[in-house]
Amino acid sequence: MLTATPLLAPAQWLGYPTPGIPRTGDGAPDLKAATPRTPDGKPDLSGMWFANVPSKDACKGQDCIQEERMAREQINLGIKLKDGLPYTEWSKQQMVARRANHGREDPHTYCKPPNFPRAWTLPQYIRLVQTPGELVMLHEFNAAYREVYLDGRPLPENPNPTWNGYSTGHWDADTLVIETNGIRDDMWLDIQGSPVTESARVTERLKRLNFGVMQVEIAVNDPKAYTRPWSVTVEMAIQVDTQMLEEICLDDEQDVKLYK
Amino acid sequence: MPTVFSRLLFVAGITLALALARAPEAWAHHSQSEFDFKMNVDVEGKVTVLEWKSPHARLYVDVVNAQGKTENWNFELPSPNTLMRRGWKRDSLKPGDHVTVNGARARNFPTIAYARSIKLADGSALFTGVTQIHEPEPAKPEPAKPQ
Numbered sequence: 580m581l582t583a584t585p586l587l588a589p590a591q592w593l594g595y596p597t598p599g600i601p602r603t604g605d606g607a608p609d610l611k612a613a614t615p616r617t618p619d620g621k622p623d624l625s626g627m628w629f630a631n632v633p634s635k636d637a638c639k640g641q642d643c644i645q646e647e648r649m650a651r652e653q654i655n656l657g658i659k660l661k662d663g664l665p666y667t668e669w670s671k672q673q674m675v676a677r678r679a680n681h682g683r684e685d686p687h688t689y690c691k692p693p694n695f696p697r698a699w700t701l702p703q704y705i706r707l708v709q710t711p712g713e714l715v716m717l718h719e720f721n722a723a724y725r726e727v728y729l730d731g732r733p734l735p736e737n738p739n740p741t742w743n744g745y746s747t748g749h750w751d752a753d754t755l756v757i758e759t760n761g762i763r764d765d766m767w768l769d770i771q772g773s774p775v776t777e778s779a780r781v782t783e784r785l786k787r788l789n790f791g792v793m794q795v796e797i798a799v800n801d802p803k804a805y806t807r808p809w810s811v812t813v814e815m816a817i818q819v820d821t822q823m824l825e826e827i828c829l830d831d832e833q834d835v836k837l838y839k
Numbered sequence: 840m841p842t843v844f845s846r847l848l849f850v851a852g853i854t855l856a857l858a859l860a861r862a863p864e865a866w867a868h869h870s871q872s873e874f875d876f877k878m879n880v881d882v883e884g885k886v887t888v889l890e891w892k893s894p895h896a897r898l899y900v901d902v903v904n905a906q907g908k909t910e911n912w913n914f915e916l917p918s919p920n921t922l923m924r925r926g927w928k929r930d931s932l933k934p935g936d937h938v939t940v941n942g943a944r945a946r947n948f949p950t951i952a953y954a955r956s957i958k959l960a961d962g963s964a965l966f967t968g969v970t971q972i973h974e975p976e977p978a979k980p981e982p983a984k985p986q
Contacts, residue, residue: 589977593923681872681946690894701920707922822919834915837873837945 597819601790607818610791614753617709622753622787625709629698629819631792641676652813653700656769656797665806670774673804677772683838686767690828693720694742695759696781696797699813704823714748714755719826727757734760740777742766757783768799778803782810791817874915874953880942882912886936891919893930898932898954900940916942916956916967925968932957932965 601612616622630650666674677684687693693701693714704720714727727746735745738761744762764777777782779801787793799803801807884902896916901909918924919929932938937960942952957965 591923683873702918821924824923826893826918826920828894829892831890832894833897833899834895836874837948837951 591824592822594820595822597821600819602826604814607725608791610773610789610817613792614787614789617711618777619711621750623709624665624707624714624755624785624787627694627704627706627821628793628815629704630702631814631816631819650702650795650813651812652769653702654770656697656700656773656811657809660759660809664773665809666773667802669805670694670804673774674772676809677767678715680774680838682833685772687770688838690721690832694766695724695725696775696783696795696799697766697817698723698725699714699795699797700769703826705815706823707834717823721736721822721828722825726808734758740764744779744781751784754788755785757785759783774801774804776801776803777798793817854916871947873947875946876942876943877954878946879941880944880952881939881941883937883939884912885942886934886938887911888934889929889932891920893920893982896922898938898940898957902950909953909961910950912940914950915952916954925966932959936960 594722597608600754601609603609613623614652617623629687630652632650634817639783645681651658652658655663660773684689687701693703697700698705698716698718698720701718701720705719708717712728712730714729716725725743725746727748729748731749734747738745740761740763744763744765745760746757747757748755750756754826759781760779761828762775762779762781766775767773768775779799782796784796784798786796793815795815796808796810796812799805800808847877860954882900882902884900887901889897890897890899896904896919898914898915898916900912902912903909922931939958940954941956941958942954943952945953954967956967959965
């Protein structure tokens with residue numbers, strides 16, 4: 580009797596070599612190669628990125644999360660700050676409410692968009708596409724996008740608040756400085772519910788250290804939510820020889836009903 | 840019918856064990872605290888379907904309970920994206936496969952759990968990643984209280 584065995588092609592382009600990247604003699608990606616540059620000499624931030632995660636040895640106690648390949652900042656964006664994020668009393672009250680019901684009310688649980696700067700820490704890939712006039716961010720979660728204008732336009736005044744706000748960027752030597760305003764008043768920065776509000780001005784400083792690593796400094800000045808401005812740095816790792824994979828959260832969301 | 844599965848060691852152990860050390864919660868697209876990672880479950884049965892959808896793949900397994908009735912367990916897995924990057928395929932588990940699943944039970948639903956590992960009849964195993972970075976503390980019985 581014959582047993583029918585389906586012949587499946589390799590899953591999409593997982594493992595397909597990314598063309599045009601620096602490689603070592605054995606063909607492996609050369610992660611320590613020099614930062615790529617665009618024809619005008621600027622660092623080229625283009626590529627697929629994923630929040631770098633601590634090694635197994637660094638994953639101890641409550642700093643750790645069990646799920647593999649998750650950034651610690653996904654839980655608490657201020658986890659590396661000695662005293663944590665400087666919450667206002669309003670923020671502390673918000674977070675009590677947000678943590679009720681085991682955190683069920685997290686917008687992410689309900690498949691809402693991957694809002695930046697939180698989106699840097701989520702467990703999906705982000706593709707940056709850099710052109711002279713615009714940096715486009717594509718996020719696997721809900722197939723979302725964000726635009727950062729590099730054409731010199733000013734930030735809008737009193738804009739309609741949105742999930743990602745409005746962003747412009749300029750170069751400070753080899754660092755791309757992104758300024759954002761117009762963020763919605765009810766946004767979360769992490770799973771524990773750290774707020775960011777409409778009063779926020781967020782500054783992200785993107786610096787590609789080499790081919791393989793990019794630092795993203797996230798600075799938040801939000802007097803409604805925090806007693807003083809603060810900043811944290813998240814490290815992103817390049818992802819090559821693979822591809823973006825669509826992840827539409829509402830396709831089969833079943834978790835909300837599990838909370839009581 | 841339950842008799843179909845009588846050769847299996849059904850529900851050899853559905854263990855709800857308390858880990859003495861605080862087990863960190865697992866996180867995916869949300870807190871995942873609807874699962875209690877102190878409520879360890881091990882069930883044995885037959886795969887009915889591996890559902891390959893976002894935000895979580897799901898493995899459904901027919902398990903015969905202690906009363907001899909078949910229950911269809913719903914095991915949450917990471918997203919298909921995460922699983923594919925870990926080497927899974929959408930047909931890594933097929934209907935009828937005999938599996939033993941270890942997981943963490945939902946706080947409020949007795950046959951829903953988050954899967955940590957799936958062992959197949961040939962001895963091979965698939966891991967969801969929950970245990971690969973930080974092995975949870977082994978379950979230990981609660982110490983006897985001094986009289």
